[in-house]
Amino acid sequence: MAGQPTSREALYERIRSTSKEEVILEEMIRLGFWPAQGTVPHDPAEEIRRRGELERQLAELREKSRKLYNEKVLIAEQRKARLLESRRKQKETKARRERERQERAQKWAARKGGEIVYLGEDVSGGMSDKTPDLETLKEEGLPVLASAEELAKAMGVEVKALRFLAYNRKVSRVSHYRRFLLPKKTGGFRLISAPMPRLKRAQKWALEHIFAKLNVDPAAHGFVAGRSIVSNAKPHVGADVVVNFDLKDFFPTVTFPRVKGAIRHLGYSESVATALALVCTEPDVDEVALDGTTWFVARGQRYLPQGSPCSPAITNLLCRRLDTRLGGLARALGFVYTRYADDLTFSGRGEAADSKRVGKLLRGVADIVAHEGFVVHPEKTRVMRRGRRQEVTGIVVNDRPSVPRDELRKFRATLFQIEKDGPAGKRWGNGGDVLAAIHGYACFVAMVDPARGQPLLVRARALLAKHGGPGKPPGGSAPRVPTPEPQPVNAPEAPKPAAPASPAAPAKKGWKLF
Numbered sequence: 001m002a003g004q005p006t007s008r009e010a011l012y013e014r015i016r017s018t019s020k021e022e023v024i025l026e027e028m029i030r031l032g033f034w035p036a037q038g039t040v041p042h043d044p045a046e047e048i049r050r051r052g053e054l055e056r057q058l059a060e061l062r063e064k065s066r067k068l069y070n071e072k073v074l075i076a077e078q079r080k081a082r083l084l085e086s087r088r089k090q091k092e093t094k095a096r097r098e099r100e101r102q103e104r105a106q107k108w109a110a111r112k113g114g115e116i117v118y119l120g121e122d123v124s125g126g127m128s129d130k131t132p133d134l135e136t137l138k139e140e141g142l143p144v145l146a147s148a149e150e151l152a153k154a155m156g157v158e159v160k161a162l163r164f165l166a167y168n169r170k171v172s173r174v175s176h177y178r179r180f181l182l183p184k185k186t187g188g189f190r191l192i193s194a195p196m197p198r199l200k201r202a203q204k205w206a207l208e209h210i211f212a213k214l215n216v217d218p219a220a221h222g223f224v225a226g227r228s229i230v231s232n233a234k235p236h237v238g239a240d241v242v243v244n245f246d247l248k249d250f251f252p253t254v255t256f257p258r259v260k261g262a263i264r265h266l267g268y269s270e271s272v273a274t275a276l277a278l279v280c281t282e283p284d285v286d287e288v289a290l291d292g293t294t295w296f297v298a299r300g301q302r303y304l305p306q307g308s309p310c311s312p313a314i315t316n317l318l319c320r321r322l323d324t325r326l327g328g329l330a331r332a333l334g335f336v337y338t339r340y341a342d343d344l345t346f347s348g349r350g351e352a353a354d355s356k357r358v359g360k361l362l363r364g365v366a367d368i369v370a371h372e373g374f375v376v377h378p379e380k381t382r383v384m385r386r387g388r389r390q391e392v393t394g395i396v397v398n399d400r401p402s403v404p405r406d407e408l409r410k411f412r413a414t415l416f417q418i419e420k421d422g423p424a425g426k427r428w429g430n431g432g433d434v435l436a437a438i439h440g441y442a443c444f445v446a447m448v449d450p451a452r453g454q455p456l457l458v459r460a461r462a463l464l465a466k467h468g469g470p471g472k473p474p475g476g477s478a479p480r481v482p483t484p485e486p487q488p489v490n491a492p493e494a495p496k497p498a499a500p501a502s503p504a505a506p507a508k509k510g511w512k513l514f
Helices: 008-017 020-031 045-068 071-114 134-140 148-155 159-166 197-209 229-236 256-265 270-280 311-318 320-333 355-371 405-421 434-448 450-467
Strands: 177-183 189-195 241-246 282-290 293-303 335-340 343-348 382-385
Touching: 008 020, 020 045, 071 159, 148 159, 148 197, 148 270, 159 197, 159 270, 189 197, 197 270, 229 335, 229 343, 229 434, 241 355, 256 270, 256 293, 256 311, 311 320, 320 335, 320 343, 320 355, 343 355, 405 434, 405 450, 434 450
Parallel strands: none
Antiparallel strands: 177 189, 241 343, 241 382, 282 293, 335 343
């Protein structure tokens, strides 16, 4: 029962919503003139209520009937109903999609924490392939790794850390390399990319556990344990003709697809090969300063950086077929073949020194090198006959491994001047520290020719002790430096040993400037 109306308009609205008889009945019941339930004979209360209900239904039917003949009203109501239904569905869809998005984000975050499925644009197509060739890995004696996650575990890093080191970024605020220029012996500069500590540790692991375990061709002497520039030069001692080739842009030629393909050929899955190749390669970058922030913008393809610990070993891996083919060509023509990094050397005796055979060798080497994806430097091919100085990686090989006499004379003169007047104003090679430079060159001579090098090494050590070379403790003598033996020059920052250069003489190959 409704309460008593407070205004005339409320009373009229109440009457319109029910009927006049119902209002009168409800008021009589409220005021106590009529019982709430019919107990009086001929009680009309139920009849009045029923009639009011029927009149309301008739009113609704009349309203519907009226609207049936008003097409615009029907269309408007249908549109309104559809709009309300559409908004309701949109709200439900939005809520459902938000729930699904959050669920996907949670699943993706959980998956990223323990799995690598994407490492950047253009390199992630095969990350789902995690099937290694177990037989090939066993034959090569390599650790069995099926996925990038297993690679991260073997390296001793978290999955997210490996993803950070390997991710192929086109633009980044972080660089994994410190880049600087070193002067070349032939003029100009060589870009050195030294990896940051975390990346360097990952690369050293790859070198120690994978690339250093691979068998290389006997002709390869660069960056191989137990071999050096001396072992590379000895097979060519006393030859009638020595032919030297140089591969142009050696490291930049070894791009990411080639490194990845070589690792796949070892038996590793696409997932491991992709992650490992990304760790070992890096593109050229431009440093761009914008709004106070330095950005590193990738330029060109990824390739083996000079400065990475595993770059030299990877080049030896990629050159295994090249060495096999060039060795076969050399044997067919009567030559001996060796390679130190990007230096290819052939030597022949007797009939092999004939000009026609040398011509066949030049053409054959150019064809094989091009077919293997490298380029012979046209300005660094040399044919050295017996009547002139024959050099192999900076070592004279006419009669025995030795250092050029003119360089030794100039070096002895430099030692004499330093012994006489001290190191002030003196220089040797391209190094700024003349004492370190002369000590390094003396070690090089002792390695190549111990008979001549030992006296020079003793004099260089005496100068270090007298004038305080690098590493000398205050107030004491210079530390004892062991006599160098023919060991490989494990210097990943350059594809071959640097050469000394006195102020009056061009640089020569074959020794490392310390």
